[in-house]
Amino acid sequence: MSVAIEVHQVCKYYGSLCALDHVDLKIEAGEFFALLGPNGAGKTTLINTIAGLAITDSGSIHVMGNHVINQYRQARKQLGVVPQELVFDPFFTVRETLKIQSGYYGISNSASWIDEIIDRLGLTDKADVNMRALSGGMKRRVMVAQALVHKPPVIILDEPTAGVDVELRQSLWDFIRQLNIEGHTIVLTTHYLEEAEALCNRVAMLKQGKIIALNSMQDLINNMTVGYSLRLRLQPDSLPSILQDKQIGNHNGFYELKIDAHAQIELILARLREENIQILEMQLLQPDLEDVFVSMMKNSIPEM
């Protein structure tokens, strides 16, 4: 499999602030990859360095084998970036905006592809409407369309669904998922963790400019040692004192017990049997990406 993005030992400073601290990252072609982190973690800075818009202080970045600074034009052609901020020229229509964008890449016969992306992004009704007359969500769709005019194999989306309503979000994700199925590599930042969990196969978590986790979505969640809990409805309705230090909640007649390892479940059941307490209902709650994220951000202190 070929490498779509290779980030090697990248550092980026803004004055004395270290925004990227020796970042190493390899994203294979065809991946659907999530870049997660709290505000200010360095996600946009990393995207800007990959797009060649911000110069790194050290290290190197390649997009589809092209060095983003020394081979800027070749690297840029391989990449479509949907920026976080809505940047648009208020004097042009949607179609004109896309035509001008394809001109930047030296593409002249782009009309049929522009029609296709307008259609697939649900912009047909707005194609000849001036950009300034579009709603925020529609402008966001145009940002996505702009990133696609040169049919890049690698697409980076920086919080593409910020401020977008649920219906629009759903159709945007359907389209992006389809692009991934067609072979495009997708890199995504989002604060909607359930979206990342549903879409992405691998995740990097950034904190204070450092990568603190890099794993497949499944392994990240499966390897999580915190976040599991067992919910029990008991008859008689009482928790033996030996289990009380595990209790983290008691809602709607369910005791919620913290589980650090699966083996503890059998021990809990054995304790209940010893006390002649019957289990009326039992649920095992698994951690999700949000639990992993919160735990990583709380527990992982990047080395200075």
Ligand SMILES: Nc1ncnc2c1ncn2[C@@H]1O[C@H](COP(=O)(O)OP(=O)(O)OP(=O)(O)O)[C@@H](O)[C@H]1O
């Ligand atoms: N042009 C700039 N000049 C100075 N500092 C900057 C600049 N751009 C970003 N920073 C700082 O670099 C750090 C990383 O910012 P960045 O925008 O990359 O974070 P982020 O993870 O994308 O955050 P968010 O989730 O809020 O978009 C922050 O402390 C930010 O204030």
